[in-house]
Amino acid sequence: xxxxxxxxxxxxxxxxxxxxxxxxxxxxxxxxxxxxxxxxxxxxxxxxxxxxxxxxxxxxxxxxxxxxxxxxxxxxxxxxxxxxxxxxxxxxxxxxxxxxxxxxxxxxxxxxxxxxxxxxxxxxxxxxxxxxxxxxxxxxxxxxxxxxxxxxxxxxxxxxxxxxxxxxxxxxxxxxxxxxxxxxxxxxxxxxxxxxxxxxxxxxxxxxxxxxxxxxxxxxxxxxxxxxxxxxxxxxxxxxxxxxxxxxxxxxxx
Ligand code: DAK
Numbered sequence: 001x002x003x004x005x006x007x008x009x010x011x012x013x014x015x016x017x018x019x020x021x022x023x024x025x026x027x028x029x030x031x032x033x034x035x036x037x038x039x040x041x042x043x044x045x046x047x048x049x050x051x052x053x054x055x056x057x058x059x060x061x062x063x064x065x066x067x068x069x070x071x072x073x074x075x076x077x078x079x080x081x082x083x084x085x086x087x088x089x090x091x092x093x094x095x096x097x098x099x100x101x102x103x104x105x106x107x108x109x110x111x112x113x114x115x116x117x118x119x120x121x122x123x124x125x126x127x128x129x130x131x132x133x134x135x136x137x138x139x140x141x142x143x144x145x146x147x148x149x150x151x152x153x154x155x156x157x158x159x160x161x162x163x164x165x166x167x168x169x170x171x172x173x174x175x176x177x178x179x180x181x182x183x184x185x186x187x188x189x190x191x192x193x194x195x196x197x198x199x200x201x202x203x204x205x206x207x208x209x210x211x212x213x214x215x216x217x218x219x220x221x222x223x224x225x226x227x228x229x230x231x232x233x234x235x236x237x238x239x240x241x242x243x244x245x246x247x248x249x250x251x252x253x254x
Contacts (some may be wrong), residue, residue, distance in 0.1 A: 002034035006056065007042070012049040013195045014042055014097075015188075021057030027110045028066035032088055039091040049203055050195040051095060053118060054102040055111075058184070061103045061127065062111030067136065078138075085110060085142035089117040093214065096207050098198050102191040103127040103178065108166065112177075113142035116151050119210065121178040122194065123169040124187045129177055130166035150217070152176045202240035 001007070006017040016038060018025040025031075042048055055061040065085065073081060092099060092114065101107075101118035107129050115121050115129075123129075131148070133140045140148075140161060149157035156175050160167070172178045182190045198206055208231040216224035235241050 002038060004028075004031040005034040005038045007038055009045075009048060010192070012047060012199055013192060014045075014048045014051045016042070016051060016053045017056045018053075018062050019056040021055075021060070023066065024060035024063035024106055025055040025057070025111070026063050026066040027085070027114075028069045031066075032084055035088050036091065039088070039095065042097070043091075043095055048097055049199045049206075051097050051099045052102050052188075052191045052195060053092070053099060053114065054188070054191075055104050058104065060105040060111070061101070061107040062114055063106040064109030064111050064132070065142065070138075078141075082141035085113070089113055089143045089147075092117040096210070098195075098206060098210055100191050100194060102187050103129075103169075104184070104187055109133055109140065109144075110142045113140065113144045113147065116147045116177070117143065119213075120194075121172075122180045122182065122187065122191050123172060123178040124184040125169050125181055126184050127169045127172070127178075127181075128166050129160075129169075129172045130164065131161050132164040132166065134162065135164040202235070202238070202244060204238050204240060205235050208234060 004019050006019045008015045018027075018031060020026060020028070020031060042051060065081070070078070070081065099118040101115040101121045103115055103121055103123040105124065105127055107115045107127060109132055112129050112131055131140050131144050139145060145161060148161065152175050159165070167175070169178060169181045173181050180190065212224070212228050212231050215227055219227070
């Protein structure tokens with residue numbers, strides 16, 4: 001359906017692969033356009049419970065925005081490209097389903113920004129992370145200056161953002177940039193295992209919890225707690241809440 005993005009639905013778990021392996025899955029205009037289309041479809045698909053994003057091939061998740069395509073841009077075009085990238089990363093972040101980044105290799109620049117727009121990150125031992133933009137004479141432009149400090153704290157984020165240093169998966173784990181590090185051959189199996197745990201939980205409850213986690217951090221605590229109270233209340237109008245709680249009560253009677 002798309003040239004640069006592959007989408008497969010494995011029993012309700014969608015695997016979205018960035019598919020430009022010869023360019024280490026660098027994000028060019030075609031990938032961005034395919035991604036917008038694909039993410040719109042995923043958001044509206046009631047048969048997708050969880051999304052896993054990964055890169056095609058065994059070398060790279062996404063090695064950043066396409067440098068060849070960016071090099072000739074003027075200031076106005078650069079700003080437009082940055083806004084498009086921000087829009088796509090925000091589409092990933094705002095998907096109703098939880099999103100796992102299965103980082104199989106390089107996650108650099110726009111690739112790291114894509115990984116941090118996901119709900120969580122599972123990394124292969126071979127993965128490498130960084131924001132090399134300042135070395136190219138630009139700022140990170142797909143949300144990195146804002147999402148990275150929110151995820152790992154201002155000190156570590158500024159270290160990565162200002163030095164352009166590339167770190168390995170173990171260091172990324174120490175920095176809190178990734179949540180788990182596994183052997184390369186175990187990456188997809190581990191991501192599927194995590195996805196299945198979420199799938200087993202109540203779908204509505206998981207999606208509401210995601211909304212609270214996402215919106216809450218941006219809001220003052222009192223407003224965020226009100227989101228939580230409303231989401232909590234809404235769950236009591238679902239079949240899953242009645243059935244799952246009744247099952248628990250029945251089990252305890254035996
Ligand atoms: N763009 C285009 N092509 C890339 C690429 C990239 N980011 N990364 C790799 N490739 C291509 C290489 O050109 C090469 O293509 P061929 O020569 O074979 O045609 C192929 O992938 C294999 O790469 P290498 O030959 O370089 O492979 P190595 O193993 O030697 O090195 C590497 C792997 C990942 C260390 C190296 O490729 C590398 O350093 N790549 C660039 C990584 C990088 O700097 N990424 C950040 C890109 S900048 C903004 C908007 C957007 C952005 C910023 C601001 N505003 C509007 C403010 C976003 C910026 C970025 O993401």
